[in-house]
Amino acid sequence: MIIKIFGPGCPKCQTLEENARKAVQELNLNGVEIEKISEIEKIVEAGIMAAPAIMIDGTLKAVGRVPDVREIKSWLK
Amino acid sequence: MAKEISIFIFLVGLFLLFYFMPTESALFSGAILSGLELLNEYARQHVLTCLLPAFFIAGAISVFVKKDFILRYLSGQTKKYISYSLASVSGSILAVCSCTILPLFASIRKRGAGLGPAATFLFSGPAINIAAIFLTMSVLGLKIGLARIISAIFLSILVGLSMQLIFKEKPEDGKLFMEEHKEVVIGKKVLAIFFIAMVGILIVNGLQIDKMIKFGLIMLLALVVVGIAVFKFRQEAAKEWLKETWNFTKMLLPILFIGVFVAGFVMPFLPQELIERIVGSNSVFGNLVASIFGAFMYFSTLTEIPILQALIAKGMAPGPALALLLAGPSLSLPNMLVIRKVLGNGKTAVYILLVIFYSTVAGLIFGKLF
Secondary structure, rough: OOOEEEEOOOOOHHHHHHHHHHHHHHHOOOOOOEEOOOOOHHHHOEOOOOOEEEEEOOOOEEOOOOOOOOHHHHHOO | OOHHHHHHHHHHHHHHHHHOOOOOOOOHHHHHHHHHHHHHHHHHHHHHHHHHHHHHHOOOOOOOHHHHHHHHHOOOOOOOOHHHHHHHHHHHOOEEEEEEEEHHHHHHHHHOOOHHHHHHHHHHHOOOOOOHHHHHHHHOEEEEHHHHOOOOOOOOHHHHHHHHHHHOOOOOOOOEEEEOOOOOOHHHHHHHHHHHHHHHHHHHHHHHHHHHHHHHHHHHHHHHHHHHHHOOOOOOHHHHHHHHHHHHHHHHHHHHHHHHHHHHHHHHHHHHHHHHHHHHOOHHHHHHHHHHHHHHOOOOOOHHHHHHHHHHHHOOOOOHHHHHHHHHHHHHHHHHHHHHHOOOOOHHHHHHHHHHHHHHHHHHHHHHOO
C-alpha cells in the first residue's frame, strides 16, 4: 500500500503526514509506504487544487483539509 | 544531528544576545517599554473586540462556504468577467496561508481559467483576508481599511488582466480534482443570519456610540451566534467550526504578538526625519518607495499592521501607507522565489513590476482623495 501526502510543507501538511503515520502505526500495518510530495508541479500534475491532500493507492481521499487519525484509519482498513 | 546543531547555534545566539544586551542604556529600555506599550494597546483594544470575532468568522467561512463551488468557476470555460471577479474575492474565502495559495495558483493557471485569473487570485489571496482587513480598520482607521479592501479587489483584477494581455497564455486541458464537501444541512437563511450577526459584532464595535449600548448590542449579537451554533448546527458542524477557529488563532495570534512587540521596539529607532522626507508626503517617489519596500519585505500575515502603525506614527502619509499595505502582504522576497519556480523569470518580473506599479498608483489616488 502506498500513501501519498501532497503539500508544499506548511504546518497543515505536516499534521496530515503525522496523522497518516499514527493511523498506520495504530493499525499495525506492515509494508505501507508513506511518500511526501512537495513539488508544486507534481501536485498540479496530480490535479490537486488545494493542499494538503492525501492519496491512498491511487485514489484521492481528501483535498484541502486535514482528516483526523480516525478518518484515515477507516480508509486503510 | 543537524537538528541538535541548530538548537546549539540558537542557544549560543541567545546567550550572546543576553550577554551583550545594553540593559543600562536608556534608549534600549525605552525601546523595550515601547514594545510592551504597543502590546498592551493591542491586547486592550484589538484582540477581544476585533481579532477574536474575525477568527470565528474565518473559521465559519472555511467550514460552511463551499469551496468546490467557487473552484468550479475558476476552472474551464467560465465567462471571463465571472472568473476574474470571483478570483478577486475568493482569496478571502479560500485561503489564509500562502501554502494553500501556491498550489491553487498553479492549478488555476495550468488547468483552469488561465494565467489572468490565476494572477488575480495570487494577488488578492493574501491581500484580502478577513482578519487583516478588520484589524486594519480597528488599528489604522476605517478609511484606510475600506481603501485597502476596495483597492485590493480592483488591483488584483487589473494585475490579472495585464498579465493575460502581455503573455496571452492559454491553459492546458486536464482534469482537476476537488473534493465534494460533506453536505452541511443548514438552511441558507439561518446561515445568512449567522454570518450577519458575526460581522455585525465587528461593525457595532467600530461605531461611535454610547459604551453601554455598544456592549449590549455586541452581547445580543454574540448570543444570536451562540444560539444558532447550539440549536441549529449539528454537533459535528459546530465542532468543526471551533476547530477551524482554533487553528486560525493558533497560527496567527503568536506571530502577531511578536510582530507588535518588534514594531513597538523599533519605533524609537526609526529616523523620523528620514521617513518624513521620503514617505511623508503623497509624492510619486514616496508611493513608489513604499510599494517597493512592501514588495520585497516579508510580512507575516497581520504583522504588516503594527509595522505600518509605527511608520505612520513617525510621519508616513496615508497614500504611501496604502501602497505599502497593497504591495506588502502579496509579495515578499521569499515569495518571489517560489513564484519564480512556477512562473519563470520573465513572468515573475512582470508580475512584480505590475504589483509595484498599480500599488503606487492606488497610493497616489488615495493620498489625493484624503
